[in-house]
Amino acid sequence: MSELTKxxxxxxxxxxxxxxxxxxxxxxxxxxxxxxADALGAFVHKTPEIALKQAAAADARIQGGAENPxxxxxxxxxxxxxxQGVPSQAAxxxxxxxxxxxxxxxxxxxxxxGSVMLGKLNMDEFAMGSSNETSTYxxxxxxxxxxxxxxxxxxxxxxxxxxxxxxxxxxxxxxxTDTGGSIRQPAAFTGITGLKPTYGRVxxxxxxxxxxxxxxxxxxxxxxxxxxxxxxxxxxHDPKDSTSADLPVPDFEAAITGDIRGKKIGIPxxxxxDGTPAxxxxxxxxxxxxxxxxxxxxxxxxxxxxxxxxxxxYVIAPAEASSNLARYDGVRFGRRAKLAQGDGITEMYEKxxxxxxxxxxxxxxxxxxxxxxxxxxxxxxxxxxxVRALIKRDFDQVFEAGVDAILTPATPSAAFxxxxxxxxxxxxxxxxxxxxxxxxxxxxxxxxxxxxLDGKGLPLGLQLIGRPWEEGxxxxxxxxxxxxxxFMAKPKRWW
Amino acid sequence: MSIDTDTxxxxxxxxxxxxxxxxxxxxAGEFNAILxxxxxxxxxxxxxxxxxxxVTPMRLKRREDVVTDxxxxxxxxxxxxxxxxxxxxxxxxxx
Numbered sequence: 001m002s003e004l005t006k007x008x009x010x011x012x013x014x015x016x017x018x019x020x021x022x023x024x025x026x027x028x029x030x031x032x033x034x035x036x037a038d039a040l041g042a043f044v045h046k047t048p049e050i051a052l053k054q055a056a057a058a059d060a061r062i063q064g065g066a067e068n069p070x071x072x073x074x075x076x077x078x079x080x081x082x083x084q085g086v087p088s089q090a091a092x093x094x095x096x097x098x099x100x101x102x103x104x105x106x107x108x109x110x111x112x113x114g115s116v117m118l119g120k121l122n123m124d125e126f127a128m129g130s131s132n133e134t135s136t137y138x139x140x141x142x143x144x145x146x147x148x149x150x151x152x153x154x155x156x157x158x159x160x161x162x163x164x165x166x167x168x169x170x171x172x173x174x175x176x177t178d179t180g181g182s183i184r185q186p187a188a189f190t191g192i193t194g195l196k197p198t199y200g201r202v203x204x205x206x207x208x209x210x211x212x213x214x215x216x217x218x219x220x221x222x223x224x225x226x227x228x229x230x231x232x233x234x235x236x237h238d239p240k241d242s243t244s245a246d247l248p249v250p251d252f253e254a255a256i257t258g259d260i261r262g263k264k265i266g267i268p269x270x271x272x273x274d275g276t277p278a279x280x281x282x283x284x285x286x287x288x289x290x291x292x293x294x295x296x297x298x299x300x301x302x303x304x305x306x307x308x309x310x311x312x313x314y315v316i317a318p319a320e321a322s323s324n325l326a327r328y329d330g331v332r333f334g335r336r337a338k339l340a341q342g343d344g345i346t347e348m349y350e351k352x353x354x355x356x357x358x359x360x361x362x363x364x365x366x367x368x369x370x371x372x373x374x375x376x377x378x379x380x381x382x383x384x385x386x387v388r389a390l391i392k393r394d395f396d397q398v399f400e401a402g403v404d405a406i407l408t409p410a411t412p413s414a415a416f417x418x419x420x421x422x423x424x425x426x427x428x429x430x431x432x433x434x435x436x437x438x439x440x441x442x443x444x445x446x447x448x449x450x451x452x453l454d455g456k457g458l459p460l461g462l463q464l465i466g467r468p469w470e471e472g473x474x475x476x477x478x479x480x481x482x483x484x485x486x487f488m489a490k491p492k493r494w495w
Numbered sequence: 496m497s498i499d500t501d502t503x504x505x506x507x508x509x510x511x512x513x514x515x516x517x518x519x520x521x522x523a524g525e526f527n528a529i530l531x532x533x534x535x536x537x538x539x540x541x542x543x544x545x546x547x548x549x550v551t552p553m554r555l556k557r558r559e560d561v562v563t564d565x566x567x568x569x570x571x572x573x574x575x576x577x578x579x580x581x582x583x584x585x586x587x588x589x590x
Contacts, residue, residue: 101570199550213550242555311533322510329511331583336576345588350513362512366522367529369510370498380533385546387539392547426525427532443550468551 004029005169009226012172013069016062023062023072026172027055027116030074033170034118039495042155042165044079044137045087045120054116061114069253070233071114076165076174079120080127081107081217082206086117090208091135092125094356095334104206105238106175106217113233118171122161125358126325127182127210130432132160133418134360142190142415143168143491146456150494153415153458156186156432162220163190167491173221173230177207179214180313181411181436184448187220188410188461191450191489193482194220195227195475196436198468199443200245202231203238211320212243214313214440224449224479228252231471247469255472256479261295263477266403270306271435273412279454280409287407287451287462290484291477301403303394308387309438310430315371315384316441321361322368328356363426392442399467405477408435410448410461435463445471447478450487459489498526 004026007015015021031048051074058072082088082100089095103111111117122140124132131154132140140160142153144167155164159176163186166174176183178196187194195218202217209215219230232253237246267288272281288298330336330352337351357365371380398406412434421429439446445468448461462481466474498506503523507514514522572578577585 098574101567101573200553239556239558243549245551245553246556305539308536308539311535314529315533315536330576331585332571333574334576339586343586345586346511347513348586349511353511354513357512362510362514363522363525363529366503366506366510366512367526370502370506370526370530371533373506373509380536382546383536383539383541384533385548386541386544387536389544389547390539390541392550425528427528430532 156189191459266301318368
């Protein structure tokens with residue numbers, strides 16, 4: 001395996017600046033790895049021509065003294081981001097053939113910084129899923145395996161392709177999006193770092209919408225420092241997204257000082273859930289000890305409405321999705337179903353949406369339609385919005401009491417086998433997001449940091465939740481956890 | 496609250512998703528499982544709580560009411576499954 005693709009963004013930046021390596025060499029090394037990794041199902045649209053052109057341009061900029069740390073860095077892009085002239089179909093059949101005439105704000109900023117696009121990454125259809133099994137492209141596969149078993153495991157979801165690609169060193173980093181845990185859960189399942197920023201920190205413009213009040217894009221990287229560097233390039237106010245915050249973007253990397261003395265870290269008692277494996281409970285305690293040893297103060301806290309977060313999410317997210325996905329009607333973009341003689345416009349809508357949407361997307365659109373329908377709006381949707389306010393208030397009160405960050409497990413299990421959940425009730429799959437979904441409802445920043453391996457050799461992550469707009473402080477605490485945990489394991493290559 | 500096949504049919508119609516009759520009972524069953532899960536929210540005392548509207552209190556930005564974008568009909572139509580003479584084409588809407 002090429003050593004170049006294993007570099008972190010920070011290492012690559014330093015070597016690019018020193019003239020040790022060129023972006024073209026880095027990019028070619030990644031393209032070679034991608035060609036050998038089809039078994040992972042991570043890259044679903046490869047863009048080598050664009051990549052090499054961008055790399056050559058980056059090399060010229062670096063020679064001219066370019067300062068941007070993301071210049072020349074080869075990235076994978078989740079299929080949810082609209083990229084001009086390149087298929088962008090949210091892993092859905094309904095957007096088959098869609099090539100946007102425009103570029104999302106996040107990717108525009110990344111290309112302006114000089115980064116390189118290697119291609120588009122697999123995901124759950126419209127980001128609805130926790131295992132990457134709802135994709136029209138087929139499964140993305142976790143590069144990690146249980147011991148010497150050959151069972152194919154999920155990389156998590158919805159940003160499963162992003163997680164798999166970063167963990168397998170097919171790219172230096174990738175973009176993800178997170179509506180209920182879709183960056184942090186796959187990051188935890190694959191032993192990488194995943195950051196969901198504060199809602200509004202990163203523009204949503206040009207990212208195919210799932211649930212607009214919850215969606216937020218963020219970096220998926222090989223280190224906490226890389227997450228800080230990449231967030232800096234992704235973040236910022238965008239007049240095209242009315243919910244993007246008009247706040248200055250601080251130097252997130254500079255916030256990583258390694259000094260967390262006196263920081264108050266909360267341990268929420270409601271996150272001790274029946275059925276959580278002992279290994280995860282143990283890792284959580286170990287994480288708290290590591291932060292205490294680094295000089296932080298560990299305090300027990302209570303977030304009393306935690307148990308209502310998932311049911312709240314499963315009203316609000318489908319409601320917003322049913323509205324956002326109304327645009328897929330077979331008229332303006334994507335594919336239209338073949339019509340029978342005499343079919344009118346209603347049949348066209350109904351057949352197009354039945355053929356184009358997979359089962360999970362149909363289910364959520366219909367649940368959303370139901371909870372918003374006349375007579376149920378107050379009972380379901382408005383009640384969920386009120387409970388959401390209470391969930392947010394729980395966090396507000398903890399932060400007002402002086403807590404700087406909250407430590408929790410990232411997921412209730414390690415990566416499970418592809419197909420293992422097929423016959424389960426949909427609600428069973430939803431439980432994957434039990435530790436992450438509160439953060440989206442409250443709009444807070446959250447980060448998953450790889451912290452250890454389970455008995456079968458699979459990675460496990462811990463989550464840190466920060467104060468709104470304090471990603472810098474959160475990254476600093478995450479950096480201390482990363483240093484103390486010393487997670488260096490890599491999946492054994494089989495692909 | 497229990498959803499029967501008639502309700503499932505009505506919801507599918509509202510969502511403009513064609514569901515065959517023989518698939519309706521299973522769909523109703525899935526709805527009931529999810530709605531059963533959501534029912535927990537009835538335990539929460541929400542008296543006097545305002546529904547959350549935005550994550551951080553902020554006023555949406557305003558701007559001059561002027562045209563800031565547009566003038567590219569071809570791009571808008573480029574991805575349409577059926578576009579003719581500068582328009583989106585659809586099956587007959589009115590008799």
